[in-house]
Amino acid sequence: MPPAPIRVVLADDERMVRTALRAILSAEPGLEVVGEAATGAEAVSVVRELGPDVVLMDVRMPEIDGIRATEQILTTLDAPPRVVVVTTFENDAYVYEALRVGAAGFLLKRADADELVQAVRLVARSDSVLFPSAVRALAAEHARGRRRRAPWVARLTGRESEVLRSMAAGLTNAEIAARMGVGPATVKTHVAAVLAKTGARDRTQAVIAAYESGFMKAP
Incomplete structure (x- = not known):
């Protein structure tokens, strides 16, 4: 079917x-x-x-x-x-x-x-961000005035930080799994943890939060 x-x-x-x-x-x-x-x-x-x-x-x-x-x-x-x-x-x-x-x-x-x-x-x-390079460009233009260190940054584990950076690059779960050498289910768990800690509804909101917090440096 x-x-x-x-x-x-x-x-x-x-x-x-x-x-x-x-x-x-x-x-x-x-x-x-x-x-x-x-x-x-x-x-x-x-x-x-x-x-x-x-x-x-x-x-x-x-x-x-x-x-x-x-x-x-x-x-x-x-x-x-x-x-x-x-x-x-x-x-x-x-x-x-x-x-x-x-x-x-x-x-x-x-x-x-x-x-x-x-x-x-x-x-x-x-499972990916639409046109991540364009989202990064928007962050460069508009996030600076909102930038402040967020408490969730310190709560991210090393793996979760790696996953958030990969999300910001627009990688899919499968691509993140291949990069990190783990299974897709593990990546899904890390993504869920990132969304929970950033308070984001989805991947794009998490990426925006990453730039506004200073976690990611806007180009």
């Missing part, structure tokens, strides 16, 4: 953008667009109703913006989807705020179809 398709919701106030995204994703095997939203409030409602795996979220939308919509989705649902912010400008402070509240990563509106499909499949897998 083939695996269940990755279910996607599109949230953008421009109908043409939603139509283009739907056309690209619907043509791909294993991907299914199950709903659309034209405002941030509508996005929250649609996601609650349909329970998708991935949401492509525009940042600037009427009623509530994509940041607040992302935050509401991630903090009020028991099993929230992975949210990818879709934006025009990669160094936008709005994008950084979306990552801070839990977005899995971001995608530029000028991205080609292959990048879009790859991004959806990557975040649905949930």
Whole structure:
């Protein structure tokens, strides 16, 4: 039996953008667009109703913006989807705020179809950070003003520190396991411990916390 398709919701106030995204994703095997939203409030409602795996979220939308919509989705649902912010400008402070509240990563509106499909499949897998080099660049731009030493840094074990650095580099669990010479189950345990100690909901939030705490030095 083939695996269940990755279910996607599109949230953008421009109908043409939603139509283009739907056309690209619907043509791909294993991907299914199950709903659309034209405002941030509508996005929250649609996601609650349909329970998708991935949401492509525009940042600037009427009623509530994509940041607040992302935050509401991630903090009020028991099993929230992975949210990818879709934006025009990669160094936008709005994008950084979306990552801070839990977005899995971001995608530029000028991205080609292959990048879009790859991004959806990557975040649905949930074991790596979307476009880690871009997240590092955002940290360099926006984390400095927030930087302060966090108490959780001292509580990380050596292995957990190694795992967090690998997460910041965008490595998957399998890649981290190969680098460290341990099994994938051990890596999953370390990742869970890192998320718990940093207070992060997911890997991207943990990476942001690593830069804001000074644990990772922004380039």
